[in-house]
């Protein structure tokens with residue numbers, strides 16, 4: 001009898017808990033991946049992300065082939081169809097066990113419960129593993145056994161546990177050869193458009209992810225100095241690989257610990273980077289503990305009473321990167337052109353939409369998901385609710401970023417702005433950070449750049465009044 005390993009967002013052979021354990025338990029393995037286009041659409045998964053998944057699936061299939069594991073690829077509409085697909089595959093290929101890594105979103109957990117039930121009915125043993133974040137969501141709890149809704153105390157407990165989860169698992173050795181052909185990987189999926197996919201920027205495969213991590217480890221000490229400067233490669237650029245599971249967060253943590261000589265703390269840069277991995281864990285912890293956040297509800301429930309605006313024209317200007325605020329527009333154009341946006345700019349653009357334009361954070365959250373190659377429900381929701389002051393640990397509502405001060409601080413010479421908004425090339429850099437000078441320069445150089453959609457001060461006052469009214 002063989003074992004079926006069901007791959008989802010864990011598209012790798014190294015440090016894969018389910019695959020590693022399956023190879024210990026059985027001498028022959030069949031792999032399975034289920035494409036669910038309708039479900040992915042319902043989850044607002046972006047064209048860029050689905051294209052990246054398929055490319056990585058192709059790499060995974062190659063790697064598994066070297067281990068004599070054929071990867072089967074099945075297509076069905078939605079998660080509801082997966083129990084039948086998974087059980088049928090197990091029966092057809094004589095698999096008595098099913099192994100997979102757990103996912104923590106509400107629909108994914110429901111799907112896994114249904115698959116487990118269906119497999120049990122057929123006498124197939126099911127083994128699921130914690131793998132997606134570093135410390136399992138329910139392993140960290142408050143003194144009275146609840147989930148944390150604040151980062152700092154969560155982090156304190158996380159620090160006491162993380163070392164236990166930093167061990168990286170080896171890739172399995174080649175297994176018994178099976179007479180099963182692996183499936184071809186589809187070039188396209190109905191409902192998704194891959195014509196703008198940027199595989200030049202997001203090269204698929206585990207080797208690429210490991211290369212990025214290795215290269216970043218040589219720069220990690222400078223992370224604190226460079227991580228807020230969008231014109232430089234100051235961050236690891238690993239998020240799409242982490243979201244697709246092409247690299248594991250354990251591999252990332254282990255690299256940072258190694259750099260620190262075996263400790264969770266090291267230089268300011270590496271300690272801060274580990275903090276970011278902790279935020280990643282934290283937002284999954286919040287999503288599991290407070291499932292309302294993945295059902296379109298704010299963490300702070302009273303913020304549901306904010307009179308959000310639903311102005312299509314202002315929203316469209318934001319989406320297109322035509323707000324008249326150069327740093328906001330550069331960020332949005334980076335997202336539209338590459339499927340990724342620098343973290344500082346995710347905060348700036350999200351805060352601009354939710355505060356200066358007072359548009360419902362859920363519109364922005366959805367737009368990001370539909371564009372991001374690294375779209376992840378927990379991290380995206382956490383970031384949006386932070387920016388909109390509706391979430392855990394969110395920014396106080398009165399601390400509203402001034403986009404001009406932000407660009408002056410983080411893109412002083414305008415290198416990033418001018419790369420993404422080339423029409424602003426003739427504008428002298430200081431004018432990019434000042435409303436009046438910008439409007440004069442636009443007129444003087446006859447630049448085709450829009451006037452601002454909202455006056456900064458007026459937008460700020462409107463947001464303050466809306467939050468104070470709660």
Ligand SMILES: Cc1cc2nc3c(=O)[nH]c(=O)nc-3n(C[C@H](O)[C@H](O)[C@H](O)COP(=O)(O)OP(=O)(O)OC[C@H]3O[C@@H](n4cnc5c(N)ncnc54)[C@H](O)[C@@H]3O)c2cc1C
Nearest residue numbers: 235236237238239276280343346374375376379380383384
């Ligand atoms: C409004 C908003 C939306 C966001 N949406 C997403 C999203 O959909 N997917 C996503 O992975 N990240 C999201 N983030 C977090 C962060 O912007 C990205 O993880 C980061 O920009 C990815 O670049 P990097 O890999 O170079 O990160 P690095 O700075 O090198 O960090 C390493 C890893 O830590 C994790 N990480 C870093 N910062 C955060 C954070 N603030 N919250 C959670 N995890 C973090 C990511 O997995 C990242 O790859 C969002 C942030 C905001 C403010």
